[in-house]
Amino acid sequence: MKRLTPFSYFEPATLAEAVEILSGSKEKAYLLAGGTDLLIRMKRGEIAPPALVNLKRISGLSSIEREGQSGIRIGALTTIAEIEHSSALRASHTLMAEAATALGSPSIRNLATLGGNIGRASPASDMAPSLIVLKARLNISGPRGNKQVGLESFFTGPGTTILQPGELITSVFLPDPAARSGAAYLKLGRGGGMDCALGCVAIFLTLGNTDTEVKEVLVAVGACSAIPMRANKTEALILSGSLTDGHIQEAAMAVAAETSPITDLRASESYRRQMVQVLFSRALKLSWSRARSSKDTH
Amino acid sequence: MKILIELTVNEELCRLEVEPQQTLLEVLREALHLTGTKEGCGLGDCGTCMVLIDGKPVNACLMLALDAQRHQITTIEGLDNRGGLHPLQQSFIDAGAVQCGFCTPGMILSAKALLDINPRAGKEEIKKTLSGVLCRCGSYPKVIEAVLAAGEKMKGGH
Numbered sequence: 001m002k003r004l005t006p007f008s009y010f011e012p013a014t015l016a017e018a019v020e021i022l023s024g025s026k027e028k029a030y031l032l033a034g035g036t037d038l039l040i041r042m043k044r045g046e047i048a049p050p051a052l053v054n055l056k057r058i059s060g061l062s063s064i065e066r067e068g069q070s071g072i073r074i075g076a077l078t079t080i081a082e083i084e085h086s087s088a089l090r091a092s093h094t095l096m097a098e099a100a101t102a103l104g105s106p107s108i109r110n111l112a113t114l115g116g117n118i119g120r121a122s123p124a125s126d127m128a129p130s131l132i133v134l135k136a137r138l139n140i141s142g143p144r145g146n147k148q149v150g151l152e153s154f155f156t157g158p159g160t161t162i163l164q165p166g167e168l169i170t171s172v173f174l175p176d177p178a179a180r181s182g183a184a185y186l187k188l189g190r191g192g193g194m195d196c197a198l199g200c201v202a203i204f205l206t207l208g209n210t211d212t213e214v215k216e217v218l219v220a221v222g223a224c225s226a227i228p229m230r231a232n233k234t235e236a237l238i239l240s241g242s243l244t245d246g247h248i249q250e251a252a253m254a255v256a257a258e259t260s261p262i263t264d265l266r267a268s269e270s271y272r273r274q275m276v277q278v279l280f281s282r283a284l285k286l287s288w289s290r291a292r293s294s295k296d297t298h
Numbered sequence: 299m300k301i302l303i304e305l306t307v308n309e310e311l312c313r314l315e316v317e318p319q320q321t322l323l324e325v326l327r328e329a330l331h332l333t334g335t336k337e338g339c340g341l342g343d344c345g346t347c348m349v350l351i352d353g354k355p356v357n358a359c360l361m362l363a364l365d366a367q368r369h370q371i372t373t374i375e376g377l378d379n380r381g382g383l384h385p386l387q388q389s390f391i392d393a394g395a396v397q398c399g400f401c402t403p404g405m406i407l408s409a410k411a412l413l414d415i416n417p418r419a420g421k422e423e424i425k426k427t428l429s430g431v432l433c434r435c436g437s438y439p440k441v442i443e444a445v446l447a448a449g450e451k452m453k454g455g456h
């Protein structure tokens with residue numbers, strides 16, 4: 001039986017208590033949310049946390065709620081399955097459900113949380129690209145109070161973030177998308193999910209006055225650089241012309257050039273680059289057609 | 299550091315002492331002797347450790363036992379508390395969907411979670427539902443056949 005080595009265990013009842021434990025403890029304390037990443041790394045012996053702070057007794061961290069007319073707030077402890085099945089998210093941010101469905105297996109999604117997915121800062125995260133193109137902002141609590149940070153500036157490297165000792169993510173805010181917009185998330189992984197992405201692309205697109213004029217576009221690529229990345233150059237190229245097959249092809253070449261995938265045992269660098277092109281073209285066409293058929297919101 | 303916890307397993311309340319680092323899988327198998335729940339990988343990949351938490355499939359190897367408090371835990375042993383076989387169990391036997399049987403508890407519990415909500419689930423939905431349970435004997439086609447047949451029986455309201 002694979003077992004976990006002993007650790008000091010904390011079960012704070014409030015956020016304030018959690019922050020106090022995190023910033024007060026002499027030993028490095030790790031946050032425990034769904035555990036689908038943390039417990040595995042512990043069992044594999046990659047990390048040996050002296051202390052775990054279980055967040056699940058803190059109430060109010062696992063709801064999906066509208067914030068007036070401006071957007072929707074997803075608690076950090078919301079499970080990926082809850083995101084997948086949320087009717088509120090399906091109505092306003094369908095992309096979140098699309099990304100959630102791509103993550104792991106149903107039983108993993110029942111445990112895994114959104115906060116844990118972001119907190120892990122995996123370059124291959126299934127949620128990060130979609131969150132980036134939806135302009136997600138993270139609500140963070142810590143010893144110096146609360147703050148809000150755009151997801152795009154949150155990751156600093158594989159497994160590292162801007163979080164300071166004592167800080168944790170409490171929720172994610174997603175602004176409502178503009179009218180005439182569409183989005184898509186596509187992932188390449190083995191056997192329809194259950195596997196870490198070899199490459200993944202999220203696109204959010206808003207149309208202008210005509211069906212081929214792009215008013216705004218955001219592109220994010222995962223598993224092809226040290227952190228989930230925003231493809232700024234590709235976005236600029238898309239905006240420089242109207243949507244035609246040729247222009248989409250040109251943009252696909254740009255996105256492949258803009259990423260910096262690595263060769264590892266899962267896939268080679270050149271394969272990843274080619275696959276990103278394919279995923280990108282498909283995702284752009286899909287978000288385009290969704291934008292055309294959208295009415296007020298996508 | 300031993301902690302006294304209460305778990306509701308197969309509708310029975312159990313009080314026991316656990317260490318914080320003990321997984322639900324360890325406690326089910328070693329303290330409660332419910333060995334129908336298996337350990338394959340211990341790392342979330344194989345699904346042989348599947349249990350239902352409030353009716354939803356979860357990998358017991360990735361859950362601390364103390365996090366399973368205040369929830370309804372169902373293991374393969376608790377599938378039919380009336381002493382007979384559950385339609386899924388009977389269908390697995392009828393279809394010959396069991397070879398070595400190691401994956402069977404995970405297959406049956408995952409399928410139960412689906413059929414309880416939607417007994418009319420089709421082949422594609424069944425495949426997606428079972429995607430987290432690996433069968434190294436390769437009995438998938440018969441498993442799907444068995445789940446479809448059980449759905450037929452459960453439509454009548456089991």
Ligand SMILES: Cc1cc2nc3c(=O)[nH]c(=O)nc-3n(C[C@H](O)[C@H](O)[C@H](O)COP(=O)(O)OP(=O)(O)OC[C@H]3O[C@@H](n4cnc5c(N)ncnc54)[C@H](O)[C@@H]3O)c2cc1C
Nearest residue numbers: 031033034035036037038104113115116117119126169342
């Ligand atoms: C079989 C399997 C398949 C998987 N497939 C995928 C996949 O396809 N795509 C994918 O993206 N991931 C996948 N994963 C990885 C993992 O399940 C997800 O990343 C999951 O969302 C992690 O969430 P968690 O709640 O389980 O995190 P935990 O394991 O609890 O925590 C992960 C990390 O985040 C930190 N953390 C947790 N909560 C917070 C918070 N509120 N604020 C700050 N930091 C926090 C923890 O300290 C820890 O370092 C898979 C895992 C398994 C076991």
Ligand code: FES
Nearest residue numbers: 338339340345359
């Ligand atoms: S033993 Fe839990 S998933 Fe393999």
Ligand code: FES
Nearest residue numbers: 399401433434435
């Ligand atoms: S029957 Fe042997 S693993 Fe499935």
